[in-house]
Amino acid sequence: xxxxxxxxxxxxxxxxxxxxxxxxxxxxxxxxxxxxxxxxxxxxxxxxxxxxxxxxxxxxxxxxxxxxxxxxxxxxxxxxxxxxxxxxxxxxxxxxxxxxxxxxxxxxxxxxxxxxxxxxxxxxxxxxxxxxxxxxxxxxxxxxxxxxxxxxxxxxxxxxxxxxxxxxxxxxxxxxxxxxxxxxxxxxxxxxxxxxxxxxxxxxxxxxxxxxxxxxxxxxxxxxxxxxxxxxxxxxxxxxxxxxxxxxxxxxxxxxxxxxxxxxxxxxxxxxxxxxxxxxx
Amino acid sequence: xxxxxxxxxxxxxxxxxxxxxxxxxxxxxxxxxxxxxxxxxxxxxxxxxxxxxxxxxxxxxxxxxxxxxxxxxxxxxxxxxxxxxxxxxxxxxxxxxxxxxxxxxxxxxxxxxxxxxxxxxxxxxxxxxxxxxxxxxxxxxxxxxxxxxxxxxxxxxxxxxxxxxxxxxxxxxxxxxxxxxxxxxxxxxxxxxxxxxxxxxxxxxxxxxxxxxxxxxxxxxxxxxxxxxxxxxxxxxxxxxxxxxxxxxxxxxxxxxxxxxxxxxxxxxxxxxxxxxxxxx
Numbered sequence: 250x251x252x253x254x255x256x257x258x259x260x261x262x263x264x265x266x267x268x269x270x271x272x273x274x275x276x277x278x279x280x281x282x283x284x285x286x287x288x289x290x291x292x293x294x295x296x297x298x299x300x301x302x303x304x305x306x307x308x309x310x311x312x313x314x315x316x317x318x319x320x321x322x323x324x325x326x327x328x329x330x331x332x333x334x335x336x337x338x339x340x341x342x343x344x345x346x347x348x349x350x351x352x353x354x355x356x357x358x359x360x361x362x363x364x365x366x367x368x369x370x371x372x373x374x375x376x377x378x379x380x381x382x383x384x385x386x387x388x389x390x391x392x393x394x395x396x397x398x399x400x401x402x403x404x405x406x407x408x409x410x411x412x413x414x415x416x417x418x419x420x421x422x423x424x425x426x427x428x429x430x431x432x433x434x435x436x437x438x439x440x441x442x443x444x445x446x447x448x449x450x451x452x453x454x455x456x457x458x459x460x461x462x463x464x465x466x467x468x469x470x471x472x473x474x475x476x477x478x479x480x481x482x483x484x485x486x487x488x489x490x491x492x493x494x495x496x497x498x499x500x501x502x503x504x505x506x507x508x509x510x511x512x513x514x515x516x517x518x519x520x521x522x523x524x525x526x527x528x529x530x
Numbered sequence: 531x532x533x534x535x536x537x538x539x540x541x542x543x544x545x546x547x548x549x550x551x552x553x554x555x556x557x558x559x560x561x562x563x564x565x566x567x568x569x570x571x572x573x574x575x576x577x578x579x580x581x582x583x584x585x586x587x588x589x590x591x592x593x594x595x596x597x598x599x600x601x602x603x604x605x606x607x608x609x610x611x612x613x614x615x616x617x618x619x620x621x622x623x624x625x626x627x628x629x630x631x632x633x634x635x636x637x638x639x640x641x642x643x644x645x646x647x648x649x650x651x652x653x654x655x656x657x658x659x660x661x662x663x664x665x666x667x668x669x670x671x672x673x674x675x676x677x678x679x680x681x682x683x684x685x686x687x688x689x690x691x692x693x694x695x696x697x698x699x700x701x702x703x704x705x706x707x708x709x710x711x712x713x714x715x716x717x718x719x720x721x722x723x724x725x726x727x728x729x730x731x732x733x734x735x736x737x738x739x740x741x742x743x744x745x746x747x748x749x750x751x752x753x754x755x756x757x758x759x760x761x762x763x764x765x766x767x768x769x770x771x772x773x774x775x776x777x778x779x780x781x782x783x784x785x786x787x788x789x790x791x792x793x794x795x796x797x798x799x800x801x802x803x804x805x806x807x808x809x810x811x
Binding site: 258259264267272275276279341359360363366370371373 | 579581584585586603604606607609610611613614616617618632633635636638639744746
């Protein structure tokens with residue numbers, strides 16, 4: 250099977266057979282072994298130790314959506330990596346942030362990106378945002394076997410819906426169940442704290458910058474209470490990854506932009522360690 | 531029982547070649563030209579949905595003439611080949627040379643196999659490099675040979691005449707508007723020497739633009755942007771020189787598939803006389 254990609258011979262019949270516009274379907278027919286979900290699982294005793302990514306948060310604002318993630322990967326109680334990237338563009342108008350087993354999650358993102366791009370090239374049109382979200386569901390479901398062995402991947406998907414002209418957020422569970430979130434969402438080990446923080450900070454009329462500040466605040470709170478989530482690392486200048494998706498497409502904030510937000514948040518925390526206070530009533 | 535007539539291999543091949551050439555000659559031509567910032571593809575094609583020019587991968591595009599179902603089949607085969615190769619190895623490992631080889635093998639095998647009808651297609655595979663010297667353009671005739679081209683190429687019904695017209699007039703360092711003007715001039719010359727006028731609605735234009743910030747360099751030039759470029763290049767020479775290629779290069783962020791007037795032609799003659807010129811709309 251793999252020889253087909255390497256040889257310079259004639260395109261195998263499968264390449265020229267009319268069929269689906271899905272790269273995953275093509276892979277499933279042509280070389281199923283390359284599909285992540287199709288790998289045979291060896292019997293394992295107990296949980297497998299592998300780096301895990303932790304917290305992803307998203308917040309919508311009029312005109313778009315912000316998706317952000319911290320930079321820590323942990324393996325048990327050890328910090329496996331301090332500058333991991335967990336938020337990726339899925340295509341021009343959507344992004345995916347991943348929590349769970351880092352190796353599998355990054356592979357899933359790569360396949361998801363390719364799936365969207367492949368469809369776009371073959372059909373000459375983009376999938377609807379709903380269609381993209383459903384495709385991601387299918388991929389998570391195909392990983393269920395691994396998830397049962399402790400290698401779960403739970404993404405957060407956000408994008409700008411060109412038809413409805415607004416940013417939308419989708420969260421997933423480990424079985425591929427998908428639900429649309431309104432306003433804000435979080436996933437990963439620190440998500441309980443991040444979500445609570447966002448719940449208090451979120452306003453419907455955010456500007457892009459306010460939404461970005463709110464997600465950084467939420468990540469700060471997650472890092473405050475969850476050991477697996479990393480806060481902004483001032484010493485090493487490692488800041489969260491913050492991405493914005495609007496009508497103009499996907500944009501990742503530059504290091505300078507994020508560092509400014511992170512430093513401002515950090516300075517306020519030096520005065521007020523628990524962060525901004527919400528009104529009691 | 532009748533004995534089949536003996537047909538010499540030379541005669542059989544000549545017949546097949548003539549059959550394929552006749553099929554190709556019925557279609558309108560496609561021209562491909564290098565310009566400063568990349569490679570431009572221009573085809574006469576009244577359809578907005580059935581494309582003669584398409585994206586294959588990050589830096590690689592495809593143009594074809596002949597029988598639509600046959601080259602569409604090859605196009606999808608190429609997209610599958612490129613996506614699978616990029617997924618198995620790395621995005622960098624997908625090259626126009628590799629793709630052209632696979633197409634050549636495929637076309638060659640079909641052409642010389644007595645059991646199959648030869649494909650009535652002629653393809654162009656082009657890859658944009660970091661600099662004009664690194665651009666690659668391959669022309670693939672129906673019989674599976676490969677021709678490595680530079681500067682300008684034409685395929686299709688009237689290819690010989692158009693090629694010689696282009697060869698005489700194409701030079702290195704043309705701007706997009708200049709290259710487009712030359713391409714349209716060459717296409718609008720009839721077989722019998724007459725001139726027709728081609729409007730934006732009759733043209734399919736796309737570029738591989740090395741200045742695009744995205745990883746994917748392919749961009750269709752549609753609607754207003756195409757009309758504007760045609761108007762600009764259609765004016766007399768003095769007006770061209772005066773107006774310059776100015777700052778329509780507005781959107782520096784994500785481009786959205788061509789509905790905006792994002793500058794695909796970053797540096798034009800404006801740089802030469804040092805003036806910015808005024809925006810052309």
